Amino acid sequence: MSDTEPNYIAPALQRGLAILELFTPQRRTLTLSDMAKALGIGRASAFRLAFTLEHLGYLDRTGSDGKAYRLAPRAMQLGYHYLSGLDCAEVAIPFIDALRDSTQISAHMGVRDGTEVVYVYRAHSHMTLSSNIAVGYRLPAHATAMGRILLSGLSDDAIAQLYTGVRLDRFSEATAVTLTSLIQQVAADRARGWTLNRSSFVSGIVAIAAPVRDHRGAVVAAINLSGPSAVMDTPATLDHLTAKVADTAASISRQLGWTAPAQHID
Template identity: 45%
Template sequence: MSSEADEKAAAADTERYVVPGLERGLRLLECFSRDRREMTLADLGRELALPRSTVFRLAVTLERMGYLQRVVGGKSYALGSRILTLGFEYLASMDLVEVARPHLTALRDATGAAAHMAIREGREIVYIARVASQAQLASNVHVGTRFQAHATSMGRVLLGALNDSDIVNLYAGVALERFTEFTPGTVPELLDIVEQDRNRGYVVSRFAFERGVASVAAPVRDASGRIVAAINISSPGSYIPLDELDGVIKDRVLESAREISAWLGFRPAALEQRAAGS
């Protein structure tokens, strides 16, 4: 049997164990976002392509459990406090965030720029830690924010943990959105950029995602050497000399990434010795 047939068989086997009601409930929660904080049953039905009666039962169940709440004086629903509890419990369970926070704070203090940490989920990155700049206007980036990986400095670092065939499969049939003229718009272009990033060991992004905003990112590794997260600093170009991005700023970001990795047990010398002995 071919590998493609194996994958199809495995997918079909997994499908047998999916609980449709649970899947629909989780999809309903995903309909809410910072731009859509309140939604009516009609809105949810259109979004999910489900009958109003089904959406009503899902909403009542989720409301009873605290994941949804009725908006006072209206017919809309909003996310309930139980969602926040789950999110904070998830982040609190990640030693990564606790380890990283003091280093991100020190990085912010040393550069004057906002410092962040993200992980990758599919074709997106998710911000799991943020230390805001004290000198610049607050940005719209918060913990839990998602951006497209191909367009961001931390996303490119995290894509660099994949091999080229994995990246091709990840973006198969997907159009890469260009946010500026510096954003990779095709998979071959992305592969070329990611390869340069791997060889360099860090990413400098000059306005690739948002015009006027520059950033520098570096990988965070665990004890096995695997890239488990990325950190970066980002700043409007008017606040930070662009000629320092490849110099002192890059050095600071790499130093912070090495310190966080060391706390996670990463020892480059030990890995080299193991590789030499294998």
């Protein structure tokens, strides 16, 4: 920033935005005194700023005496508009590349289109035996790791409706070929938060997938690691790689605005 640029800053707007930033999950309401103290301004100035923000729909009064303020729905819309403008794949690319680099195994991102998973990004590994699936490739969701974890974002009823009249082809011994078995598999995937396929399409290839969620918690994509069973398929290695995939998916989800629900300990 040059020496002249600060001259163009509007102090009132700066303070108004600063008031909005004072609200946090731990501090949901503020009084005029709270605002004035936090910003180092007089109470009269805090009142004018709060009145303006209330008039514009960014703050609401709360409390029995109406002396406290809280964020109004219009303030939330600013965040939602930002999050809805994020391109999921664009956000995910550096994370998927880092996953590939740290494991030396091919990593991918896919989205669901009906009963198929469509590959939208690929971070290729230089292993002799590795996944050769290209961007744009489509595979049946019911028989793939990414496809099943994408289905885990649907309810059982929604899965049943999606697959009404659809033939479930067998690609390996682990493939669900009935709607009942598919719903059972997806329910187990949903409970775990990840899924694993062995030799689902190519013999000797293992795939581990986890869901990517948006700010609402909806499953909007999936990522995976896909590589040779000779490298991946030992208990210790699978545990390590599964954690890496799950952590990477969670990191991407957080960038899209998702907040994991708090864990309750009985």
